[in-house]
Every structure is written in structure tokens, then in C-alpha cells.
Amino acid sequence: MTVSGRGGSFYDVPHVFERYLDHRHSGVSSPNQVMEEPALLEELGTVGGLRVLDLGCGDAAIGQTLLNAGCHSYLGLDGSAAMVEAGNAALRGTPGRVELADIEDFSAPPSSFDLIVSRLAFHYVDDLQPVLDACHACLSPGGRIVFTVAHPVLSSHDSGTQGKRTSWVVDDYFVKGPRERSWMGGTVTWFHRTVEDYVVALMKAGFSLSSLRECAPSEDLFNGDVAELERRRRVPLFLLLAGTRIG
Numbered sequence: 001m002t003v004s005g006r007g008g009s010f011y012d013v014p015h016v017f018e019r020y021l022d023h024r025h026s027g028v029s030s031p032n033q034v035m036e037e038p039a040l041l042e043e044l045g046t047v048g049g050l051r052v053l054d055l056g057c058g059d060a061a062i063g064q065t066l067l068n069a070g071c072h073s074y075l076g077l078d079g080s081a082a083m084v085e086a087g088n089a090a091l092r093g094t095p096g097r098v099e100l101a102d103i104e105d106f107s108a109p110p111s112s113f114d115l116i117v118s119r120l121a122f123h124y125v126d127d128l129q130p131v132l133d134a135c136h137a138c139l140s141p142g143g144r145i146v147f148t149v150a151h152p153v154l155s156s157h158d159s160g161t162q163g164k165r166t167s168w169v170v171d172d173y174f175v176k177g178p179r180e181r182s183w184m185g186g187t188v189t190w191f192h193r194t195v196e197d198y199v200v201a202l203m204k205a206g207f208s209l210s211s212l213r214e215c216a217p218s219e220d221l222f223n224g225d226v227a228e229l230e231r232r233r234r235v236p237l238f239l240l241l242a243g244t245r246i247g
């Protein structure tokens with residue numbers, strides 16, 4: 001099934017929503033849990049007292065974690081009504097909340113937030129520069145943005161393989177733009193850009209680059225599943241970038 005519209009609407013397709021959340025929380029077989037999340041949490045460091053915004057927050061899994069770690073507030077935005085409902089259910093009884101909004105339309109007054117997080121959502125956005133500009137504009141001085149995306153090696157080309165991949169193709173790497181992608185039993189549009197494009201956009205928005213990571217697998221998180229560890233050592237899945245607001 002192909003869904004038109006912005007990235008959030010894809011996650012409102014019931015079988016995509018269910019399949020994605022099953023995959024997302026499936027332990028060792030979820031690279032999000034064993035590769036992306038550990039790198040992200042390490043990068044976030046201490047969050048005590050921070051006002052946090054999460055763009056493309058999904059079911060806001062990280063909201064609870066950050067609130068438990070003492071952040072002052074957590075606001076998640078997502079373009080999928082189903083994800084917003086799941087996120088607000090997960091955050092019930094906490095000061096955190098999730099609102100329905102497209103990342104492309106986001107803006108907030110100066111110094112509204114101290115930390116912006118975005119996990120695996122920016123590759124759904126066609127024109128990222130205005131989004132990063134808006135992030136810079138609403139962060140407090142010294143505020144940070146930390147985001148992950150599908151690694152550009154992956155977003156460059158989709159060979160259409162379903163199920164567990166055993167080979168990957170990198171092609172048209174320097175051709176930026178939309179890519180039809182088989183994902184979670186549907187077809188969705190990802191927007192491919194190079195590693196350099198991400199870094200340049202971040203710096204152009206006024207951030208200094210504070211970190212670039214590729215979320216390599218760490219043996220101790222794979223519970224002895226050697227085959228999965230070896231598979232995950234073959235190609236990078238995630239790119240993490242962090243920037244600090246100068247001034």
C-alpha cells in the first residue's frame with residue numbers, strides 16, 4: 001500500500017503502526033534498541049532540569065526515560081494521530097505530552113527549549129534546512145539538538161528486499177532526493193541526503209557540530225546472539241548528529 005502525504009500519515013496505516021511498534025520494541029532484533037538508543041542516551045548525557053522537545057516522537061518511548069532522568073518537561077510532536085494517542089497513553093500521569101503536528105510546520109518562540117531530540121524522523125522531511133533553522137531559533141543559548149536518521153548508506157538505494165537482509169546496495173549516493181522505500185509492509189518516501197548534507201545543514205542553521213556517530217553495535221548488548229551481531233557489523237544503519245547552539 002502506498003500512502004501519500006507527509007511521513008506521519010504512513011504510520012496511521014493500522015498494519016504499519018502495529019508492525020513498526022512490534023519491531024521497535026523487540027529487544028536484540030531491534031537495532032533501535034541495541035544500537036541507536038544506547039548511542040543516543042550516551043550523547044544526551046545529563047538531562048536534569050532541561051526542557052525537551054522531541055520531533056517525530058512516535059510513541060514517545062524516550063519521554064518517560066528522560067522524565068525519569070529528571071528533565072523539567074517533555075513535549076513530543078508527531079504527524080501520526082495513532083502515534084500521538086500511543087504517546088499520550090504512555091505518558092499518562094507524567095508532566096510529558098504529545099501533540100499532533102508535522103515537523104515541517106514546527107516553530108516556537110526563542111528560548112522555549114534547552115534540548116531538541118529527533119529520532120529517525122528527519123529522513124521523512126524533504127527540506128530539512130528550515131526545520132533546523134526553526135530548531136536553532138527556539139533553543140536557549142548553549143542549547144543542543146541531537147538527532148538520528150537512517151544512515152545515508154541505507155537511504156541511497158532500496159533494493160526492495162523484504163525480510164532479513166543479507167546484502168545491501170549503495171547507489172546514487174550523491175543524488176539527493178526522494179526514494180520510494182519498502183518499509184513495514186508498505187511503501188513510503190524517504191528523503192536521501194549525504195552525510196555531508198546533514199552536517200552542512202546543521203552548521204548553516206548556526207549550530208557547532210558537537211558529535212557525529214554511526215551507532216556501531218556493541219557485543220555486550222546482543223545477549224550472545226553472535227549471528228545478529230555479525231549481521232549488524234556489516235553496514236551502518238544509523239547516523240547520529242549533535243549540534244550546540246552558538247550564542
Ligand SMILES: C[S@@+](CC[C@H](N)C(=O)[O-])C[C@H]1O[C@@H](n2cnc3c(N)ncnc32)[C@H](O)[C@@H]1O
Nearest residue numbers: 007008011056057058079080102103119121124
Ligand atoms: C521511525 S518512526 C520513529 C519514532 C520515534 N522517534 C522512535 O524513535 O521510536 C518515525 C516517526 O516520525 C513520524 N513522522 C514522520 N514524518 C513526519 C513529519 N513530517 N512530521 C511529523 N512526524 C513525522 C512518524 O509518524 C513516526 O512516528
